[in-house]
Structure formats: structure tokens, C-alpha cells
Amino acid sequence: GQNIDQPTEMTATEGAIVQINCTYQTSGFNGLFWYQQHAGEAPTFLSYNVLDGLEEKGRFSSFLSRSKGYSYLLLKELQMKDSASYLCAAGGYQKVTFGTGTKLQVIP
Amino acid sequence: GAVVSQHPSRVICKSGTSVKIECRSLDFQATTMFWYRQFPKQSLMLMATSNEGSKATYEQGVEKDKFLINHASLTLSTLTVTSAHPEDSSFYICSAPPGPDTEAFFGQGTRLTVV
Numbered sequence: 185g186q187n188i189d190q191p192t193e194m195t196a197t198e199g200a201i202v203q204i205n206c207t208y209q210t211s212g213f214n215g216l217f218w219y220q221q222h223a224g225e226a227p228t229f230l231s232y233n234v235l236d237g238l239e240e241k242g243r244f245s246s247f248l249s250r251s252k253g254y255s256y257l258l259l260k261e262l263q264m265k266d267s268a269s270y271l272c273a274a275g276g277y278q279k280v281t282f283g284t285g286t287k288l289q290v291i292p
Numbered sequence: 293g294a295v296v297s298q299h300p301s302r303v304i305c306k307s308g309t310s311v312k313i314e315c316r317s318l319d320f321q322a323t324t325m326f327w328y329r330q331f332p333k334q335s336l337m338l339m340a341t342s343n344e345g346s347k348a349t350y351e352q353g354v355e356k357d358k359f360l361i362n363h364a365s366l367t368l369s370t371l372t373v374t375s376a377h378p379e380d381s382s383f384y385i386c387s388a389p390p391g392p393d394t395e396a397f398f399g400q401g402t403r404l405t406v407v
Contacts, residue, residue, distance in 0.1 A: 224403070226385055226399065273336075276389075277390060278389075280326065280338070281338065
């Protein structure tokens with residue numbers, strides 16, 4: 185079966201750092217995706233981890249531990265525009281399953 | 293990156309009518325397309341997977357006679373919501389599956405409102 189867990193909501197302060205965790209149990213796992221989604225819009229791609237470890241891309245970093253079924257998305261130097269839902273997704277070519285999403289609110 | 297074009301972006305229809313949503317891969321060939329539905333404040337739920345040249349694969353609980361999926365060519369997949377009802381009002385979105393080193397490319401999404 186497919187099971188992906190992430191916190192429902194988080195609040196953080198502008199300029200700060202926030203870490204959004206995701207645990208997963210899926211069949212046919214190839215990699216772990218993170219997407220950002222603003223209300224009413226399509227998701228936009230942030231990162232894709234296939235191998236264990238940390239991948240950094242500007243203000244955003246993503247970590248994966250395949251043995252633990254665990255990932256996190258790290259957002260640095262938070263900006264107001266980072267307020268959005270962040271979707272953790274696991275799978276591969278055959279199927280991609282999304283978590284419920286974490287709604288992040290950035291406050292001044 | 294690859295582009296998936298989805299139309300229409302918004303549609304309002306009367307209860308009992310049918311609505312067709314198209315997804316086109318503009319600069320690549322897609323033998324498979326995922327179709328998702330997203331209700332307000334919820335995540336993307338996979339409805340079905342369309343396959344070029346063969347029948348679509350539906351997720352458990354999704355009525356295949358109500359949500360008709362056709363993968364007519366390597367660049368076009370369509371979802372038809374038949375006999376739409378207000379409870380079908382949702383955000384429908386397609387995506388090409390990820391590759392070994394690439395993400396899943398999403399269409400722009402379709403906001404369906406059934407009145």
C-alpha cells in the first residue's frame with residue numbers, strides 16, 4: 185500500500201528556517217519529490233531525491249533516508265511568498281503518491 | 293523542461309452534462325499520463341493512469357464509466373466527466389510520469405464547477 189505522512193500545518197517567521205518532515209511507506213519506490221502549491225494553482229517542482237543524503241538548491245534543500253523512509257524539506261531565509269502548501273510525493277514511473285500536504289504560513 | 297498543456301483551465305457546466313479535459317505533451321511523447329483530483333484543502337488523489345494504445349488503469353473507488361479516459365496518441369490524453377454532478381466539482385490535473393532523473397510535469401489544472 186501507499187502511506188505518506190507530513191504535518192498538516194506549520195507557521196514560521198520571515199527570515200527564519202523551517203523544516204518540513206515526511207515519512208513514507210510505498211511500493212515501487214524510486215524517489216521522493218517535493219512540490220510547492222499555491223491555492224488554486226498546479227504544483228511546481230522543488231526537488232527530487234533518489235539517493236540518500238542532502239541536496240541543496242538555493243534557499244531550498246531536501247534530504248532523503250531510504251532505509252528510514254524519511255525525508256525533509258528545508259527552507260532558509262523564509263520570504264512571505266513562501267506561504268504555500270508543500271507536497272511530499274513518493275513513487276516512480278508506475279505511480280506517484282502524494283501526501284496530504286503541509287500548509288506553511290510565513291508571518292512577519 | 294517538458295511542457296504539459298491542459299485545457300480548459302476553468303469550466304462551469306450544468307448537472308447531468310459531460311465535460312472533456314485535454315492534456316497535451318508539447319515537446320515530448322507521453323505513453324502514460326496520470327490523472328489526479330484535488331478537493332479543497334486536500335492533496336492530490338490519483339484517479340487513474342492512461343496508457344497510449346491500451347485501457348486506462350483506475351484506482352480503487354474511481355468509477356471508470358463515469359470518468360472516461362482516452363489516450364488517443366503519444367501527445368494527447370483526455371478525461372471526460374460524464375453526467376457530472378455537483379459533488380464532481382473539483383480541481384482536476386494531469387501529469388506526465390517522472391523519469392529516472394526528472395520530475396513529474398504537471399498540466400495547469402482544470403477547475404470544474406458543476407451547478
